[in-house]
Amino acid sequence: xxKLERVLSGNVNIGIGIMLESLFDIKNRxxxxxxxxxxxxxxxxDYHFYNIVTFIRNITQSIKNSDYTTTDVTNILIDExxxxxxxxxxxxxxxxxxxxxxxxxxxxxxxxxxEYNVTKHDEDIVEVMEYVKSLTNxxxxxxxxxxxxxxxxxxxxxxxxxxxxxLIDIAMIGMHDWLESHTGVLKNKHKLNSKYATxxxxxxxxxxxNKTLHKLLGDKTFVKPIKIGTRVEIYDISISKKWNTLTxxxxxxxxxxxxxx
Numbered sequence: 001x002x003k004l005e006r007v008l009s010g011n012v013n014i015g016i017g018i019m020l021e022s023l024f025d026i027k028n029r030x031x032x033x034x035x036x037x038x039x040x041x042x043x044x045x046d047y048h049f050y051n052i053v054t055f056i057r058n059i060t061q062s063i064k065n066s067d068y069t070t071t072d073v074t075n076i077l078i079d080e081x082x083x084x085x086x087x088x089x090x091x092x093x094x095x096x097x098x099x100x101x102x103x104x105x106x107x108x109x110x111x112x113x114x115e116y117n118v119t120k121h122d123e124d125i126v127e128v129m130e131y132v133k134s135l136t137n138x139x140x141x142x143x144x145x146x147x148x149x150x151x152x153x154x155x156x157x158x159x160x161x162x163x164x165x166x167l168i169d170i171a172m173i174g175m176h177d178w179l180e181s182h183t184g185v186l187k188n189k190h191k192l193n194s195k196y197a198t199x200x201x202x203x204x205x206x207x208x209x210n211k212t213l214h215k216l217l218g219d220k221t222f223v224k225p226i227k228i229g230t231r232v233e234i235y236d237i238s239i240s241k242k243w244n245t246l247t248x249x250x251x252x253x254x255x256x257x258x259x260x261x
Contacts, residue, residue, distance in 0.1 A: 015058035
């Protein structure tokens with residue numbers, strides 16, 4: 001492991017370490033008093049996909065000093081993934097996967113015809129994505145975890161547990177259960193409304209997840225929301241038409257057809 005001063009839990013970056021507590025018995029926890037969410041049976045899944053962008057951002061956020069290099073990050077990435085794989089996945093049927101997506105085409109599709117300002121967060125994400133693109137198999141030599149690279153929509157028809165911060169992964173690989181870093185909270189498709197971009201202080205917990213709403217409402221990362229006034233209209237319609245997390249995408253489209261092209 002790297003000698004940089006870092007915040008760890010379970011001998012890996014704190015975000016991923018806390019997530020692992022929901023799956024395994026973890027030693028060297030950052031906070032032994034933290035109440036762990038309900039344990040998840042990892043072996044009901046064929047694969048556990050770790051999104052590389054989420055993993056890298058968790059690594060960089062765990063480093064206390066700012067003078068680290070991309071080589072430092074790469075070395076930590078390989079060390080932590082190998083440690084997690086050998087410690088927790090070597091004797092179970094679930095396979096650990098490093099998921100390396102290229103979102104370029106999807107970002108263009110989901111943000112088509114939208115007006116928005118580029119934020120510092122956007123710039124940081126672009127920087128991370130450029131770094132990810134540079135991680136060839138040669139640079140990841142020594143990694144003992146299987147890699148899945150994907151640059152287009154291709155639904156994976158396996159039972160997958162996904163650890164990611166990016167709702168756009170659904171468009172990339174299909175709908176799967178999510179296990180969040182930093183919280184260790186499991187979310188199925190009916191709880192992904194928490195990842196929509198906020199509409200003021202309105203409660204969005206009744207909204208279904210579907211592609212139509214994702215494009216319109218946006219999320220907190222790659223997909224930009226449409227204008228706030230239209231989003232408020234959509235929210236008001238969702239209340240008046242009594243949407244819930246099971247509401248079909250066809251009904252959503254019908255109810256807001258006057259607002260969308």
